[in-house]
Amino acid sequence: MKYIELGLREAVDLVRNGQVKATEIVESYLSHIEAVDPEIKAYLTLAAERALSRAREIDARKDKGRLAGAVVAIKDNIVTRGLRTTCGSRILQNFVPPYDATVVERLEAEDAIIIGKTNMDEFAMGSSTENSAFFPTRNPWDLERVPGGSSGGSAAAVAGLEAMAALGSDTGGSVRQPAAFCGIVGLKPTYGRVSRYGLVAFASSLDQIGPLARSVEDCALITSVIAGFDRRDSTCADRPVPDYLDGLDNFQEKVRVGFLGENSLKGINPEVAASYLRVGELVAGLGFEVVRMDFPSWEVALPCYYIIAPSEASSNLARYDGVRYGLRAEAVELADMYVRTRTQGFGSEVKRRILLGTFALSSGYYDAYYARAARARQAITAELQVAFRRVDFILTPTTPEPAFKLGEKQDPIAMYLQDYFTVAASLAGVPGISIPCGLARDGLPLGLQVLSEPFAENRLFKFAFLLENNIKFKNNMYGINTRGRRKNEN
Amino acid sequence: MKYETIIGLEIHAQLLTRTKLFCRCSTEFGRTPNTLTCPVCLGLPGSLPVINREAVRMAIKLALALEARINFKSIFSRKNYFYPDLPKGYQITQYHLPVAENGRLLIDVNGSRKAIGIERINLEEDAGKSLHEGFPDSAEKTYLDFNRCGVPLLEIVGRPDLRSPEEAVEFVQNLRTILQYLEICDGNMEEGSLRCDANLSVRPAGSTEFGTKTEVKNLNSFRFLARALEYEASRQVEALERGEKIIQETRGWDASANRTVPQRSKEEAHDYRYFPEPDLPPLIISEDWVREVSAGLPELPQAKIDRFIRDYQLPVYDARILTGSRALADYFEKVAGLSGSPKQASNWIMREVLQYLKEKNLSPENFPLPAESLAELIKMVENQEITITMAKEKVFPEMVRRSLEEPKSAEVPVPTLELKVAACDPRVITEELGLKKIGDEQALQNIIEEVLEKNPGPVKQYLEGKVQVLGFLLGQVMKASKGQADPQRVQPLLRQALDKLAKK
Numbered sequence: 002m003k004y005i006e007l008g009l010r011e012a013v014d015l016v017r018n019g020q021v022k023a024t025e026i027v028e029s030y031l032s033h034i035e036a037v038d039p040e041i042k043a044y045l046t047l048a049a050e051r052a053l054s055r056a057r058e059i060d061a062r063k064d065k066g067r068l069a070g071a072v073v074a075i076k077d078n079i080v081t082r083g084l085r086t087t088c089g090s091r092i093l094q095n096f097v098p099p100y101d102a103t104v105v106e107r108l109e110a111e112d113a114i115i116i117g118k119t120n121m122d123e124f125a126m127g128s129s130t131e132n133s134a135f136f137p138t139r140n141p142w143d144l145e146r147v148p149g150g151s152s153g154g155s156a157a158a159v160a161g162l163e164a165m166a167a168l169g170s171d172t173g174g175s176v177r178q179p180a181a182f183c184g185i186v187g188l189k190p191t192y193g194r195v196s197r198y199g200l201v202a203f204a205s206s207l208d209q210i211g212p213l214a215r216s217v218e219d220c221a222l223i224t225s226v227i228a229g230f231d232r233r234d235s236t237c238a239d240r241p242v243p244d245y246l247d248g249l250d251n252f253q254e255k256v257r258v259g260f261l262g263e264n265s266l267k268g269i270n271p272e273v274a275a276s277y278l279r280v281g282e283l284v285a286g287l288g289f290e291v292v293r294m295d296f297p298s299w300e301v302a303l304p305c306y307y308i309i310a311p312s313e314a315s316s317n318l319a320r321y322d323g324v325r326y327g328l329r330a331e332a333v334e335l336a337d338m339y340v341r342t343r344t345q346g347f348g349s350e351v352k353r354r355i356l357l358g359t360f361a362l363s364s365g366y367y368d369a370y371y372a373r374a375a376r377a378r379q380a381i382t383a384e385l386q387v388a389f390r391r392v393d394f395i396l397t398p399t400t401p402e403p404a405f406k407l408g409e410k411q412d413p414i415a416m417y418l419q420d421y422f423t424v425a426a427s428l429a430g431v432p433g434i435s436i437p438c439g440l441a442r443d444g445l446p447l448g449l450q451v452l453s454e455p456f457a458e459n460r461l462f463k464f465a466f467l468l469e470n471n472i473k474f475k476n477n478m479y480g481i482n483t484r485g486r487r488k489n490e491n
Numbered sequence: 492m493k494y495e496t497i498i499g500l501e502i503h504a505q506l507l508t509r510t511k512l513f514c515r516c517s518t519e520f521g522r523t524p525n526t527l528t529c530p531v532c533l534g535l536p537g538s539l540p541v542i543n544r545e546a547v548r549m550a551i552k553l554a555l556a557l558e559a560r561i562n563f564k565s566i567f568s569r570k571n572y573f574y575p576d577l578p579k580g581y582q583i584t585q586y587h588l589p590v591a592e593n594g595r596l597l598i599d600v601n602g603s604r605k606a607i608g609i610e611r612i613n614l615e616e617d618a619g620k621s622l623h624e625g626f627p628d629s630a631e632k633t634y635l636d637f638n639r640c641g642v643p644l645l646e647i648v649g650r651p652d653l654r655s656p657e658e659a660v661e662f663v664q665n666l667r668t669i670l671q672y673l674e675i676c677d678g679n680m681e682e683g684s685l686r687c688d689a690n691l692s693v694r695p696a697g698s699t700e701f702g703t704k705t706e707v708k709n710l711n712s713f714r715f716l717a718r719a720l721e722y723e724a725s726r727q728v729e730a731l732e733r734g735e736k737i738i739q740e741t742r743g744w745d746a747s748a749n750r751t752v753p754q755r756s757k758e759e760a761h762d763y764r765y766f767p768e769p770d771l772p773p774l775i776i777s778e779d780w781v782r783e784v785s786a787g788l789p790e791l792p793q794a795k796i797d798r799f800i801r802d803y804q805l806p807v808y809d810a811r812i813l814t815g816s817r818a819l820a821d822y823f824e825k826v827a828g829l830s831g832s833p834k835q836a837s838n839w840i841m842r843e844v845l846q847y848l849k850e851k852n853l854s855p856e857n858f859p860l861p862a863e864s865l866a867e868l869i870k871m872v873e874n875q876e877i878t879i880t881m882a883k884e885k886v887f888p889e890m891v892r893r894s895l896e897e898p899k900s901a902e903v904p905v906p907t908l909e910l911k912v913a914a915c916d917p918r919v920i921t922e923e924l925g926l927k928k929i930g931d932e933q934a935l936q937n938i939i940e941e942v943l944e945k946n947p948g949p950v951k952q953y954l955e956g957k958v959q960v961l962g963f964l965l966g967q968v969m970k971a972s973k974g975q976a977d978p979q980r981v982q983p984l985l986r987q988a989l990d991k992l993a994k995k
Contacts, residue, residue, distance in 0.1 A: 078537075079537070080535075080536065080537040086536070086537075088536070093536065096536070098530075098535065098536070098537070099530065099535070100530050100535070100537075100538075102537060197539060198537065198538070198539050199537040199538075200537055201536040201537045202536075202537070202770075204769075205769035205770050206769035232541065233539060233541060234539050234541075235539065235540065235541050235542065235770065235771050235772055236539075236769075236770065236771075236772060312766060313766075313769055315571075315764075316569050316571050316580070316581050316764070316766070318580075319571060319573065319579065319580020319581060320534045320536070320578060320579045320580045322573060322575075322580060324575045324578075324635070325533065325534075325578060325635075326535070335575065339573055359764065362571070362764035362765075362766050363762055363764060364762045364764070367764075367765075367766070371766055
């Protein structure tokens with residue numbers, strides 16, 4: 002049996018039953034990583050020893066947690082005690098955190114095994130993982146293409162069978178878009194559903210940690226473990242967390258489903274549009290009422306997002322000043338030290354956003370930019386609230402196009418357009434899940450985004466599970482990495 | 492031309508919470524640098540702030556005491572600037588909507604009360620400390636101590652209602668007393684738990700427009716505050732007299748040079764890029780909570796002054812001194828009540844007790860003598876059991892001395908109040924020192940006769956009509972009695988004795 006092909010839930014069941022040892026699973030992952038990661042380059046830091054000793058410890062123990070033997074990769078902006086956390090940035094290249102993020106604590110408390118830290122766009126700013134200060138990650142479906150971003154390393158690790166599942170972070174689409182590009186499932190939970198304690202902040206009012214996995218079921222299981230109140234995060238909701246696996250395969254509700262009208266699909270890739278329309282037919286075929294909807298405020302969602310997120314980022318990234326940790330450039334004067342450290346430590350996209358945000362918050366511009374964007378955000382939120390009075394779920398393509406080639410998007414604005422369908426949910430704080438919904442003609446996966454009301458992850462998972470089973474994309478998934486490798490070998 | 496000085500103060504009061512504003516690190520002062528820190532107050536990547544409820548409660552207390560309007564919903568903001576002792580690159584403070592607004596503080600100006608407006612009260616976190624001195628390599632290096640980083644502060648922004656440095660000092664003194672009464676700040680300016688910045692401008696007397704102001708920083712004692720403001724006011728007046736314009740700038744008080752010096756100009760002023768802190772939801776204060784805090788509020792200095800004047804018939808001056816701290820006021824009330832003589836209690840505390848505290852550099856709560864004991868001594872004086880002189884010069888110091896002694900009984904390691912009161916019982920001390928007043932008439936007459944015999948010269952002078960020598964003879968009698976005689980009683984007896992001699 003090839004352990005790396007096991008789904009997370011299957012693997013955990015086998016380990017908990019004692020049929021398979023966690024150590025064997027970890028070893029097979031490590032050898033697979035050794036084989037494919039030089040090409041995919043999903044990992045920034047591999048925690049082989051740590052994972053093996055954890056696995057041995059779990060094997061030796063009778064009581065095993067809900068995630069016993071689950072081999073999980075962690076995006077490198079989620080802090081891990083004693084394990085280097087770089088955020089994909091030179092400025093934190095040698096930063097070893099003295100504490101664990103809440104999500105890491107929760108995963109490990111349930112005996113998940115952390116296998117490594119995954120590559121990402123620097124400080125989660127980007128949609129291709131090309132903004133990593135270290136190296137780009139490649140899409141296991143086609144090594145010439147990007148895996149998406151910013152959680153590109155996490156998505157590629159899961160799709161390339163280098164991890165059973167991974168944690169990513171989503172600020173404007175950074176879990177959903179790479180999940181779509183890599184043909185896997187990715188959830189951005191409701192804002193406040195998962196603790197952000199230990200997630201290195203990009204834009205605090207938007208950031209959420211979410212799982213990436215090979216199935217809706219695996220995502221649901223991980224979410225059950227990581228979600229819930231944390232008194233260390235004041236923005237984390239104090240609401241009970243249901244067991245998202247409970248009744249996952251039993252969705253009997255007669256729901257209404259919001260579906261984008263033609264206006265909203267103008268300008269997007271025709272294959273994406275075609276695949277999306279097929280999903281619409283499928284949903285109607287399943288007996289659900291499909292309601293055409295347009296979202297006029299989405300026209301301003303991108304500009305709104307690109308004011309608010311950089312504004313918060315400009316402040317959140319001020320702490321990387323060379324004084325206490327991370328990179329420090331030598332200089333005689335304090336101001337020089339700041340300038341040199343940040344000039345050398347940050348990449349150009351990060352600098353661009355710091356500049357944008359600093360400008361938007363400046364005295365004399367605040368009202369025209371930040372304050373106005375905050376009002377636009379309220380309008381976008383209100384529009385979605387109204388929509389959810391009419392429908393239970395809203396379906397959109399996850400991305401306007403399938404995975405693009407490395408180096409293809411040089412214009413920042415073209416890159417920002419990747420977030421077109423995902424930012425609204427981020428701004429409104431509602432949950433969104435991306436599931437694979439088909440393949441483009443050149444064999445690249447396409448993603449479907451399903452949105453629901455805040456804190457309705459339970460229903461969202463059930464509905465996504467139903468769609469996943471009917472779309473039957475799952476069956477195409479395994480072996481994708483070999484296809485990638487073959488192509489590269491040619 | 493005559494000028495008027497306009498002053499507005501900004502006070503930072505460090506709160507006496509056990510833990511920091513956004514984490515659970517201790518706020519203890521004077522510990523080894525960087526031992527009271529955690530990922531949150533160090534601003535490590537990924538850490539998040541969580542508000543300290545106790546600090547909010549203290550803010551509510553001050554808001555109530557300053558009659559400010561409490562905002563039931565207030566928001567935290569980030570004030571962005573780079574400085575090595577500011578680990579996040581921003582300070583979490585309040586800007587758009589503070590915890591309270593529009594209060595007032597009363598000060599005394601030439602015997603009448605003046606209300607000074609309080610614009611706003613903000614809850615905010617303190618920064619760390621840059622240590623530029625005191626290390627062998629201080630010439631090349633600055634050390635950083637983050638123990639103070641994240642300690643809660645209340646920023647109290649006063650309106651420009653003050654018209655002289657004296658008023659400013661009075662304002663800070665009154666505010667300090669209120670903070671101490673509320674037990675939310677120790678008010679120690681030298682240690683930096685109470686810090687003061689001032690905005691000052693001058694204008695021709697009678698003008699209604701404000702002049703250009705300067706901000707004076709680093710006023711960390713009442714003396715510096717007064718001196719700096721006096722200096723700055725006259726500097727501005729002299730500049731205007733010379734026909735110069737005042738430049739809007741931040742100036743610092745240079746205590747060694749006794750002057751204010753420019754720090755940064757308006758052009759160099761920071762753009763702090765305030766925006767709502769996304770890591771903290773709005774701060775919600777319920778009406779019930781405010782009611783609860785309000786019910787537990789102590790009597791405030793102004794009310795206490797009024798009550799002392801009314802109930803104890805004290806002069807304003809005494810009432811103000813005695814209410815200078817809650818401990819002192821409580822001590823006074825106890826002594827006044829137990830002795831039944833508020834005026835005497837006031838006199839004793841205003842002179843003997845305060846003098847002792849000043850000599851020993853103690854605060855009133857550390858005065859060792861129980862109120863019960865002092866009250867007893869006052870009663871003895873009132874009952875003429877001992878002279879006031881003996882009470883002050885001999886008995887009181889001995890009582891204080893004994894009150895500091897360790898308890899004699901080994902079975903009671905901690906002196907109970909009863910034991911302490913017993914240990915410094917003024918009657919016992921008077922007895923032991925042989926200071927009991929000579930009330931016995933015969934004994935007094937014996938002393939008088941002895942004195943008259945020993946001083947035939949002055950007696951003769953008196954008998955010849957030189958009545959002034961009576962004073963001398965009285966003094967001799969007092970001396971002979973070792974102070975135990977009551978001069979009021981001695982005088983008539985002395986006259987009688989002399990009259991008897993005259994008749995002979």
